[in-house]
Amino acid sequence: MRLSYPADVKIIQVPCTGRVDILHLLNAIEDGADGVYVAGCLEGECHYLEGNLKARRKVEYVKRTLTELGIEPERVEMYNLSSAQGARFAEIANEMVEQIRGLGPTPVKSNTAA
Amino acid sequence: MIVADRKSLQEILAMVEDNKKILIAGCKGCVTVCNVGGLKEVEILASSMKIARKKQGNDIEIDIDVLERQCDIEYVAGISEKVGDYDAVISLACGVGPQFLSEMYKDQTFYPGVNTTFFGGATQHGIWEERCAGCGTCGIHNFGGLCPIARCAKSLMNGPCGGSSGGICEVNKETECIWDSIVRKKMDAGRLEDLIGVKGIKNWRTARDGGPRRSIREELVQGNI
Numbered sequence: 001m002r003l004s005y006p007a008d009v010k011i012i013q014v015p016c017t018g019r020v021d022i023l024h025l026l027n028a029i030e031d032g033a034d035g036v037y038v039a040g041c042l043e044g045e046c047h048y049l050e051g052n053l054k055a056r057r058k059v060e061y062v063k064r065t066l067t068e069l070g071i072e073p074e075r076v077e078m079y080n081l082s083s084a085q086g087a088r089f090a091e092i093a094n095e096m097v098e099q100i101r102g103l104g105p106t107p108v109k110s111n112t113a114a
Numbered sequence: 115m116i117v118a119d120r121k122s123l124q125e126i127l128a129m130v131e132d133n134k135k136i137l138i139a140g141c142k143g144c145v146t147v148c149n150v151g152g153l154k155e156v157e158i159l160a161s162s163m164k165i166a167r168k169k170q171g172n173d174i175e176i177d178i179d180v181l182e183r184q185c186d187i188e189y190v191a192g193i194s195e196k197v198g199d200y201d202a203v204i205s206l207a208c209g210v211g212p213q214f215l216s217e218m219y220k221d222q223t224f225y226p227g228v229n230t231t232f233f234g235g236a237t238q239h240g241i242w243e244e245r246c247a248g249c250g251t252c253g254i255h256n257f258g259g260l261c262p263i264a265r266c267a268k269s270l271m272n273g274p275c276g277g278s279s280g281g282i283c284e285v286n287k288e289t290e291c292i293w294d295s296i297v298r299k300k301m302d303a304g305r306l307e308d309l310i311g312v313k314g315i316k317n318w319r320t321a322r323d324g325g326p327r328r329s330i331r332e333e334l335v336q337g338n339i
Contacts, residue, residue: 023154026161030168065158068123069166108168
């Protein structure tokens with residue numbers, strides 16, 4: 001299966017999406033990421049029981065924070081898929097990239113950057 | 115513990131809108147336990163504020179620190195060397211924190227980042243309820259271990275008011291009528307007569323009505339024992 005997905009996506013691997021923290025997501029936005037999504041296992045299929053459910057709650061928290069700050073909450077998303085769904089992985093990457101393209105570049109830009 | 119809720123990001127951002135470099139000071143005491151002012155919350159606030167300010171094109175430098183407790187001067191003294199480096203300091207401790215800080219560092223401005231609400235505990239993860247009003251004369255044992263001062267909307271001492279309906283308080287449908295619970299508990303224990311005796315008038319001078327309070331333990335004032 002030689003599927004391609006957009007080069008815009010930078011993958012950061014974690015043992016379980018339960019490891020993803022609110023701060024990881026916020027720091028990504030803070031550092032200028034146009035969007036960030038969490039790709040966890042299917043709900044009910046977590047090897048650690050509820051890591052993906054916790055990740056979803058954290059994503060929801062960050063969405064609320066972004067909304068409070070006047071930033072589109074769609075810049076942060078949670079997806080669920082199994083490790084056997086390679087095609088779905090590529091599809092999600094395309095979907096997210098299209099969504100972020102629709103929103104445009106991040107409004108979070110440092111005014112001190114070179 | 116003392117329970118607090120964080121102020122909105124907009125309110126906090128407005129406090130320091132003219133500042134370029136601030137410190138956010140958390141506290142490892144009660145506000146860490148009620149998930150509002152510990153290390154994690156301090157980091158989240160700092161990141162959220164930096165995002166907001168970058169969006170405005172008006173970057174802000176934020177350092178963070180979490181004091182062991184902001185209600186003890188020896189720990190408040192721990193930031194003496196750096197406190198002057200900032201335009202302002204946001205404290206995520208209860209209302210005691212910004213005051214102890216303000217008293218020790220008279221030239222610095224301290225903003226409260228939380229609204230301090232009550233003395234209480236967590237009834238489940240994420241839900242805290244008031245249990246004590248700090249009235250200064252505890253009589254919980256007279257009411258089956260349930261405090262009507264803190265938990266009755268009217269702080270009634272002699273039984274439920276006419277607003278008690280189906281065990282619920284008329285003030286808020288989420289609030290149980292604590293007098294309903296007190297009476298039921300006594301009935302279940304077969305000790306309803308405990309509530310019949312006439313109690314003396316409560317001395318409210320030990321509560322806030324007597325002005326700011328002070329607790330002195332002579333043996334400790336004299337030195338360690």
